[in-house]
Amino acid sequence: MTATRPVPAPDFVGYPEVRRGIRALLEARPGSGHRPVPACPEWTVTDLLEHLTGIAERVLARHGGTPPPAPDEPLGVPALLDRWDDVGAEVDRRLAAAGGASGEIMVMDAYTHELDLRAALGVPPPAEHAAWAPSFALLVRGFSGSLAGHGLRPLLLRTTGGSTWTAGTGRPTASVTASAYDLYRALAGRRSVGQLAGMAWSEAPGPWLPAFTWGPFAPPVRPGG
Known part of the structure; x- marks a missing residue:
């Protein structure tokens, strides 16, 4: 990464x-x-x-x-x-x-x-949390494996705050941008396909959407919180 x-x-x-x-x-x-x-x-x-x-x-x-x-x-x-x-x-x-x-x-x-x-x-997420960074890194590793398993190009994950991670192997030519919270929830199976597609993608997101189903995670039918 x-x-x-x-x-x-x-x-x-x-x-x-x-x-x-x-x-x-x-x-x-x-x-x-x-x-x-x-x-x-x-x-x-x-x-x-x-x-x-x-x-x-x-x-x-x-x-x-x-x-x-x-x-x-x-x-x-x-x-x-x-x-x-x-x-x-x-x-x-x-x-x-x-x-x-x-x-x-x-x-x-x-x-x-x-x-x-x-x-x-109905309580907002914490502004900072010691578990966030290691947990997010673990989710990126799992998602990277899913990208590889689906034969997909690497993807740049970018937060609205400017942090970036590369999911997959190689130099990414496509990106998705969202808040750190939404990216975390997306990787952990808490964002519906519609919510995933509604993030800020640099190109059509369709090829990457199946990769959000991996390990124990899958996009819910209804929009998540």
Whole structure:
């Protein structure tokens, strides 16, 4: 990738910030556990937290830790936040001890879901976040692989703030420009085909649109937040 690149940092940097951000959002909005999360159509806020906690437990086990026993009954939002914090703090310690050479997918997933939650609650994205740069870089790498898999030319990703990344291999001759937030959401499967096509492209976007379906991501049927 060619880009305005952040200084390399351990992959897990930003994970505690995600946990703090989600806790602050939900503690300020008690009773929101049953609220739907449109970016994850089958999930409520509680389901989203269960997912995040489960991912943290699997990462902890993979790094030699012992997750807490499964609860006897479904947990509500406050208990899930506490459980995620407890497991997440141990994950932080183990990843730090391992030199920070793991955890990038977990961080990207958690940060993406923080943005999902903010959209569901009508809260704007944070102006700055420690998880943004490493998560965006991971998404660009995945999208680059999708471009290659589809036999497509490389694409210059440009934010309205002037930062650039090259997705794919070689010198790009085409570009797409959008806000940093919209580019992130596009790469993470949170922008519909219509929204993708409506970004500022240097040429007709049709050939590149199939590449936005990759890994676990695909453009939603309805416009995303």
